[in-house]
């Protein structure tokens with residue numbers, strides 16, 4: 001297995017990227033943005049960084065800033081920018097508005113227009129012709145089960161060994177990301193190290209030795225699967241059901257990962273131990 005290098009300046013690069021990102025409207029917290037930047041910087045092989053769901057560019061700018069600093073290829077950003085997802089309706093965004101102009105303007109202001117390959121399209125349409133290897137697949141588009149499943153199935157077979165897949169909102173009240181993450185990632189021996197950072201569910205693709213991480217993934221799957229029936233109806237939770245959701249979610253380990261921990265987490269088979277903190 002190739003060594004995963006964590007660049008010595010990564011923390012300051014993440015600080016600077018977050019400064020460029022923090023005022024952009026969107027749904028990404030600082031912890032999550034820093035995780036994205038770290039995953040993008042340290043995925044060990046050549047390949048594209050692919051974002052499904054860009055909205056106004058918050059995560060795209062984070063990824064693009066990091067990619068620019070480390071001389072990586074432009075990131076691929078896929079979004080029809082027509083606000084048809086149930087998630088955005090839940091956030092009460094005007095259904096007839098479009099995020100496209102604001103997205104392009106955000107890229108310009110951040111100075112990363114040339115670091116983003118923009119696809120104003122549905123992920124399915126891009127997936128059908130996609131052939132490039134992927135080092136980091138960031139899924140933040142349609143949060144229905146069918147949507148998240150189609151995104152995973154459409155792109156995950158292009159992830160290079162040791163590349164990363166991450167789902168936003170796996171620990172928020174949406175049916176898709178958590179179910180696909182549990183059923184297709186945590187229960188698959190093709191994946192190795194895995195965890196949660198705030199609402200992001202992430203895993204490393206390890207087709208050769210992912211089985212050695214089985215115990216850790218199985219533990220995460222056991223605690224996380226309890227959320228699936230609570231969110232499957234894709235309706236806001238209230239009362240007892242909401243309390244039940246929060247209680248179960250609180251049992252799922254999640255914490256920020258510092259860049260200095262990241263290489264050890266990804267390369268160590270000891271990460272299979274349920275006791276480990278990440």
Ligand SMILES: C[S@@+](CC[C@H](N)C(=O)[O-])C[C@H]1O[C@@H](n2cnc3c(N)ncnc32)[C@H](O)[C@@H]1O
Nearest residue numbers: 026027053054055058059079085122123141142
């Ligand atoms: C939660 S927002 C993305 C937030 C963004 N990553 C950020 O950092 O602010 C979800 C986005 O997914 C897009 N979307 C919904 N269905 C999609 C699909 N099938 N393919 C690509 N994007 C989709 C929506 O248009 C919306 O802009």
